Amino acid sequence: MNTDQLNKLHETLRASIVVAQEFSELLKQEKHKLTSLDRDDVTSLLEQKELLIHQLIAYQGKILQFCQEYKLEPNYSDIRAYLFRTGVKNAEAILQDWTILKNALIKNQALNKTNEAILAELIRRNQIKQTIIQGLGKQADTYTAKGSTAHHSQQGWVEQV
Secondary structure, eight states: OOHHHHHHHHHHHHHHHHHHHHHHHHHHHHHHHHHSSOGGGHHHHHHHHHHHHHHHHHHHHHHHHHHHHTTOOSSHHHHHHHHHHHTOTTHHHHHHHHHHHHHHHHHHHHHHHHHHHHHHHHHHHHHHHHHHHHHHTSOOOOBOTTSOBOTTTTTOHHHHO
16 A cells, blocks of 8 residues: 555545534534524525535545545445554554544534424424414404404405405
8 A cells, every 4th residue: 555545545534524523513503593593594504514515525535435446345344454454554543533534424414413303393383384374364254343244254364454
């Protein structure tokens, strides 16, 4: 194995960790905005979120390319076996970064699922509100002060207001 390639793998792992941690902070911000009254700013995070996702995908591609080049499965045990078999000096540091990255990605996946659940609940609540408001606009029996039906009763309450 070429030392340059190994160093590139290690640099890619470290860069991926930084991006994954930034993504984690962004997901926490997103959760806070979704659960606060200030939901309008959630859309302002989307561009940054997309950028971080593309960066993670690019780093993942480099890691997968490395694994493919050396005919390794992209998992801890195969990488570990390869590094120790070839006697790489900084094998422990590379494996530690591999683990940190994996844990960061698992954490991000959980944070993203939480945000998806919050968003789904907000959508559900908005749909209920919408149904209620639409129901108010349907034909309703309205009465005058004398108890007779008003001639606008066929329009529904919302249209009479």
